[in-house]
Structures are given as C-alpha cells and as structure tokens.
Amino acid sequence: MRQDDLLSIGEVARRSGHATSALRFYEREGLVVGERTPGGQRRYPRSVLRRLAFIRAAQNVGLSLQEIGRALSALPDGRNPTAADWARLSRVWRARLDEQIAGLVALRDGLTTCIGCGCLSLRRCALANPADLAGSSGPGARFLPPALRRDRPGA
Ligand code: FES
Numbered sequence: 001m002r003q004d005d006l007l008s009i010g011e012v013a014r015r016s017g018h019a020t021s022a023l024r025f026y027e028r029e030g031l032v033v034g035e036r037t038p039g040g041q042r043r044y045p046r047s048v049l050r051r052l053a054f055i056r057a058a059q060n061v062g063l064s065l066q067e068i069g070r071a072l073s074a075l076p077d078g079r080n081p082t083a084a085d086w087a088r089l090s091r092v093w094r095a096r097l098d099e100q101i102a103g104l105v106a107l108r109d110g111l112t113t114c115i116g117c118g119c120l121s122l123r124r125c126a127l128a129n130p131a132d133l134a135g136s137s138g139p140g141a142r143f144l145p146p147a148l149r150r151d152r153p154g155a
Pocket of ligand 1: 113114115116117118119120121122124125129
C-alpha cells in the first residue's frame with residue numbers, strides 16, 4: 001500500500017474520534033489491521049476509518065464487540081473492502097439489526113404501557129399482567145422482546 005494511503009495512529013484518532021488506546025485495543029482484538037514502519041510506528045490504511053465508523057455505530061445500537069468482530073472478519077484483509085464486501089456484511093447483519101430495531105421500537109412504545117416487569121404500577125398492569133402472572137414465565141420485563149431482556153455481562 002502506498003505510504004500516502006497510510007495514516008498514523010494520531011491521524012486516525014483525530015478523524016475517527018476514537019482514542020489511540022481504543023485503536024490499539026481494536027488492533028489487539030483483530031477488529032482493525034495496521035502495519036508498522038521500519039521504526040515500529042503504527043500505520044493504518046485510510047479504509048480503517050470506515051471500519052471504525054461501523055464499530056462505533058454497531059456498539060451504539062447494542063451490538064457487542066464479539067458480534068462486531070465476527071461480522072468484520074467477513075471483510076478481506078490486505079485490501080480495501082469493496083461495496084460488495086460491505087453488502088455481504090450487511091446481509092449477515094440484517095437479521096440482527098432488524099432485531100435491534102424491533103427492540104428499540106418496543107422500548108419506545110413500552111414506555112407508555114405495561115411491560116410485564118412485576119411492578120404492577122400502571123393502571124394497565126391490572127389488565128395486562130394481573131397479579132404479575134407474567135412473572136411465572138421468567139424474570140425481567142416479559143412483554144419486551146428478548147433483545148431487550150438479554151443479560152449484559154459486566155453492564
Ligand atoms: S409495567 Fe411493570 S408490571 Fe406492568
């Protein structure tokens with residue numbers, strides 16, 4: 001790759017908004033791939049900026065770094081991913097993103113109705129969840145989709 005297509009870690013941090021410590025972490029985790037100058041300095045292809053934008057966007061809609069890593073591993077190393085590569089990733093992610101979208105919609109709508117959490121605090125609960133019947137099917141807000149009830153280790 002031509003030298004001028006390569007960015008320093010500082011340039012990537014400034015343009016992407018990620019801390020240099022995060023970039024080193026993502027490189028250790030294999031989420032981004034960099035190379036070294038003869039002096040040992042990190043250099044990244046400009047295409048890393050798109051990967052970083054996806055990492056941040058995916059995290060913001062609740063995808064874990066493991067999920068993101070699995071999806072990004074579908075992209076080729078050693079060359080800039082093409083639109084076709086990203087389209088393939090998009091197909092892989094479509095079902096997961098649709099699940100997140102459905103979850104966000106349910107959360108938005110659930111704020112005004114009973115979510116089956118056991119609180120019995122809304123007038124609607126008496127009808128939708130009499131005597132916390134929903135609790136018999138398991139913990140958490142039983143009327144919210146599984147994507148919103150998932151345990152988040154370390155959260
Ligand atoms: S909102 Fe909590 S039980 Fe209905």
